[in-house]
Amino acid sequence: MHLLFATSIVPDGALESGYEIANAAVIDALHRAGVRVTVIGFAWPGKPPADPDNTVVLGEIDVRTEDAPFKQKIAWLAKAMRTGLTFSSVKLRAVTAGELRQEIAAAGPFDGYVLNSVQFAGAFEGVFDDRPSIFVAHNVEHRSAIEIAHSVNSMLQRFMYTREAKLLKTLELRLCEKARFVFTLAEEDRAALGVASDDRSAALPLVTRHTPPPQPSKRQIECDAALIGTWTWQPNRIGLDWFLGEVVPQLPSDFRIRIAGRTLAGAASSHPGVEFVGRVPDAEAFVRSAAVIPLISRAGTGVQLKTIETFELGLPAVATRSALRGIDHMPENCVVTDNPAVFAKALERAASGKVADADGRIFYRQQRAALDTQVMRGLDKIGYQRDGAAA
Structure with missing residues (x-):
């Protein structure tokens, strides 16, 4: 055919x-x-x-x-x-x-x-x-x-x-x-x-x-949390604004957050640990350098590909319910909540090393x-x- x-x-x-x-x-x-x-x-x-x-x-x-x-x-x-x-x-x-x-x-x-x-x-x-x-x-x-x-x-x-x-x-x-x-x-x-x-x-x-992800291995952690996305797309921007406005203020001042990708004017945070890094040469290396991945979708339809990427890599995550659209198999190292305070606490726990990586090859298969x-x-x-x- x-x-x-x-x-x-x-x-x-x-x-x-x-x-x-x-x-x-x-x-x-x-x-x-x-x-x-x-x-x-x-x-x-x-x-x-x-x-x-x-x-x-x-x-x-x-x-x-x-x-x-x-x-x-x-x-x-x-x-x-x-x-x-x-x-x-x-x-x-x-x-x-x-x-x-x-x-x-x-x-x-x-x-x-x-x-x-x-x-x-x-x-x-x-x-x-x-x-x-x-x-x-x-x-x-x-x-x-x-x-x-x-x-x-x-x-x-x-x-x-x-x-x-x-x-x-x-x-x-x-x-x-x-x-x-x-x-x-x-x-x-x-x-x-x-x-x-x-x-x-x-x-x-x-x-x-195209091919299965690598087996779990020791990672070099450079920040507590990392986000990457096309923040110029309005549904993504809605999630980012929620995260910066509702979740980030509840995190400790020494909590390190790196945000990669193109952003529109007005995306900012007074939290001292937030850093906008723009485009990164290797998206996979970028997210693997973080202790936990916040999956912050609050709008839109369809599937969140960043969620699938995170699960394929076996990385600890905290996700909104909207971020799990289209996902039938959720790994155990993902916490699901739409409550900003609970979201922040889950990020802190994962960043402290209390949540292990999963074998993303299982999810991929x-x-x-x-x-x-x-x-x-x-x-x-x-x-x-x-x-x-x-x-």
Whole structure:
């Protein structure tokens, strides 16, 4: 079977974001099932595809809103209002639907599509109706947009995200209705998208790496707690603001916290132990240098890839309930609480050396086996035969 994996940004091999990690996990699972996969989408500027022989690049594009000039943001908004598209989808209209169809025809033939998230499929809705499809819902996007609308102070941003939520809700419904099968990244997202039936959808337990993690070994601890993430993404920022505002003030003044990743203006703490370190060269080495990992999600849908990474590495953790979306197997060295005081005390206990590392290989094997089982269910729905032929 040959499937076209249609996505906004094609993989470049870096695996720097949760979106990229999830894409790699799904594509790897399709390969393990014996499926030939061709990826189509845009590339980040200056970043060639990781697998050029099996990738169709429609051009280079930077879709990050926070980095765009003000004039570009206004142009995107005006185009979205004029076309009736979502703000996230209109950014991808750098080619026409006709040009996209030509690229698909040149790279085929295909047995079906994997429509990866709502942005690209929404930008070119109708182009992918000629073959059976699987829709991969990374999040319940309309719910995330509502949460962001409620959290921002700007009237313009509140209008944009309220409009986005309304359009996304109907778009997600249409994509789910058209798809033969829907993959979500968290169990609760199936009902939220109206596809709770086992005949219509499955939640994918993800992994974040191509090979099993190393066995537990002695670590050199350089700080008490470490966090890494894309803090410019509003759902992540909501969690960071909660952590800095509610948890950190209850920690001792000598408790050392390092926060890596891009942050928006205003992210700060008066606690003397908090240090913002920006980008780090090796994310795994960074988190392994901490005694405990705070998993601080308070908003959003889908799965928290940082949670999966932490469990694969066997690191002690303290997690909110939201941070455990999509997790079926929770290790014993993770404390779960939404109470800031309890969260702080659990961090102190783990940082004191009273919580041991776990064997993350066990979690990894469980996740990958379950992932392969669920992916096969979706493939069966679009006519996959176990000998690799299309039905």
